[in-house]
Amino acid sequence: MPGKNTDNGTEKDGFLHLIQRRKKGRxxxxxxxxxxVGKTYxxxxxxxxxxxxxxxxxxxxxxxxxxxxxxxxxxxxxVIPLKNVFYKGRELEEMDPDAIILSRPDVVLVDELxxxxxxxxxxxxxxxxxxxxLDYGINVITAFNVQHLQSMTDKVENISGIEIRETIPDKILxxxxxxxxxxxxxxxxIKRLKEGKIYKGERAERALNNFFQPEKILQLRDLALRKxxxxxxxxxxRSLPATGRMQLExxxxxxxxxxxxxxxxxxxxxxxxxxxxxxxxVVYVKTPREDVFKIDLKTQRKLLNNxxxxxxxxxxxxxxxxxxxxxxxxxxxxxxKITNIVMGxxxxxxxxxxxGKNYFDKLLKYLLDTExxxxxxx
Numbered sequence: 001m002p003g004k005n006t007d008n009g010t011e012k013d014g015f016l017h018l019i020q021r022r023k024k025g026r027x028x029x030x031x032x033x034x035x036x037v038g039k040t041y042x043x044x045x046x047x048x049x050x051x052x053x054x055x056x057x058x059x060x061x062x063x064x065x066x067x068x069x070x071x072x073x074x075x076x077x078x079v080i081p082l083k084n085v086f087y088k089g090r091e092l093e094e095m096d097p098d099a100i101i102l103s104r105p106d107v108v109l110v111d112e113l114x115x116x117x118x119x120x121x122x123x124x125x126x127x128x129x130x131x132x133x134l135d136y137g138i139n140v141i142t143a144f145n146v147q148h149l150q151s152m153t154d155k156v157e158n159i160s161g162i163e164i165r166e167t168i169p170d171k172i173l174x175x176x177x178x179x180x181x182x183x184x185x186x187x188x189x190i191k192r193l194k195e196g197k198i199y200k201g202e203r204a205e206r207a208l209n210n211f212f213q214p215e216k217i218l219q220l221r222d223l224a225l226r227k228x229x230x231x232x233x234x235x236x237x238r239s240l241p242a243t244g245r246m247q248l249e250x251x252x253x254x255x256x257x258x259x260x261x262x263x264x265x266x267x268x269x270x271x272x273x274x275x276x277x278x279x280x281x282v283v284y285v286k287t288p289r290e291d292v293f294k295i296d297l298k299t300q301r302k303l304l305n306n307x308x309x310x311x312x313x314x315x316x317x318x319x320x321x322x323x324x325x326x327x328x329x330x331x332x333x334x335x336x337k338i339t340n341i342v343m344g345x346x347x348x349x350x351x352x353x354x355x356g357k358n359y360f361d362k363l364l365k366y367l368l369d370t371e372x373x374x375x376x377x378x
Contacts, residue, residue, distance in 0.1 A: 025134035028178040030143040033224040034211055036198035037184045039143035040064070043109055044073035046141065050107060051077065060108040060133075060140075061095035061126075067197060080108070085118045094118055097129040100138065107139045114148035114166040127168050144168060146224040150312050151270045159219045160211055169312035170270065173231065181228040186217040230274055249273075251280040252333055253315070254343040257290060259302035261344045266306060268377045269342045270313040281336060282310040282317045285328045326359050330366035341367075342375045 030039040040062060047057045059079040064070040080103055083096035094117055100108055110133075115126040123129050130140050147156040153164040173179060184192075192198050193212050211217075253269035255262035266282060273280035284303070307317045322328035333341055346360035367374065 026139045026177045028141045029176045030180050032182045033220040037182045039182050056106040058105040060110045062111045087118050101136050110142045113142045113144040114168050179231045186214045249276045249278040249339045251340045252338040253282045262306040265377050266310045282315045285320045285325045326362035340373045
């Protein structure tokens with residue numbers, strides 16, 4: 001049986017209690033370090049337990065990958081038919097959110113949350129479908145691997161050497177009502193792969209030569225465990241009365257039209273803020289020199305992409321029109337009660353000093369009598 005988890009009865013009873021409490025749908029996430037640990041298997045197990053408790057549970061979309069033990073569990077769970085979509089002369093199948101909304105089950109299972117829908121679909125991404133289902137009061141149980149979280153893609157790419165194309169904004173995990181990590185030791189996972197229980201044939205060989213290497217699995221496992229531990233800590237913190245809490249950290253990332261630096265600053269701030277369970281902001285000071293008519297379209301597009309990335313990672317994005325950048329940053333930091341300003345490596349030169357353009361030095365002078373710290377991202 002794939003995956004390790006907590007007591008099944010306790011899990012079922014806990015989620016059952018949640019779905020009976022409020023009108024907006026509840027979201028439960030099974031997260032794993034890698035394919036084959038048993039996320040889908042565990043979802044289906046829970047579905048059977050909820051059915052036995054009299055809950056109307058249905059399958060919106062399940063990907064079995066041809067795994068026999070998973071296919072067996074699909075049996076006896078009502079399925080909402082997929083919709084047929086024609087794309088480039090081919091007939092394809094997609095999950096049908098409208099049919100789910102019309103059926104109005106108590107709980108729907110939605111697998112492969114990072115999936116990109118066929119062009120022309122109502123929503124671009126499956127996670128957007130899930131958000132819509134929740135808004136309609138339908139409870140959702142879903143699953144995905146840690147590699148698909150937007151804040152983790154660069155780390156996972158460094159570990160695996162593989163580009164992660166399909167991503168999920170961190171807000172989905174942050175807003176989940178329950179998060180369960182499905183864990184499996186590396187040696188057990190590799191054994192399952194070699195036995196053909198995850199992939200078969202050439203696909204299994206490719207997996208063994210890429211993601212499914214012990215050292216990579218251990219690093220991915222660490223990312224998943226840390227992410228879930230962070231969610232548990234957030235949940236505990238939210239349950240404490242405001243008077244009993246310590247003063248929370250608040251982070252403000254400062255970006256410019258430098259696309260690569262901005263992306264790095266945003267991702268770094270997202271991870272720090274997540275670690276501290278902190279609210280965070282991204283600030284762009286737009287000077288008259290950076291008017292839309294004075295910077296090229298490519299630069300504008302990259303700046304907007306970075307702002308969208310920040311929003312997907314959970315930041316509030318603020319644009320300030322101001323000539324004096326240090327003053328604008330300082331005033332906004334004070335206004336937002338920021339404890340840490342995150343910025344890129346400052347560029348020192350005699351010429352900038354003579355021209356009065358040493359923004360970092362000026363910002364430090366503004367911050368001299370405050371408790372605000374500065375974090376430099378290299």
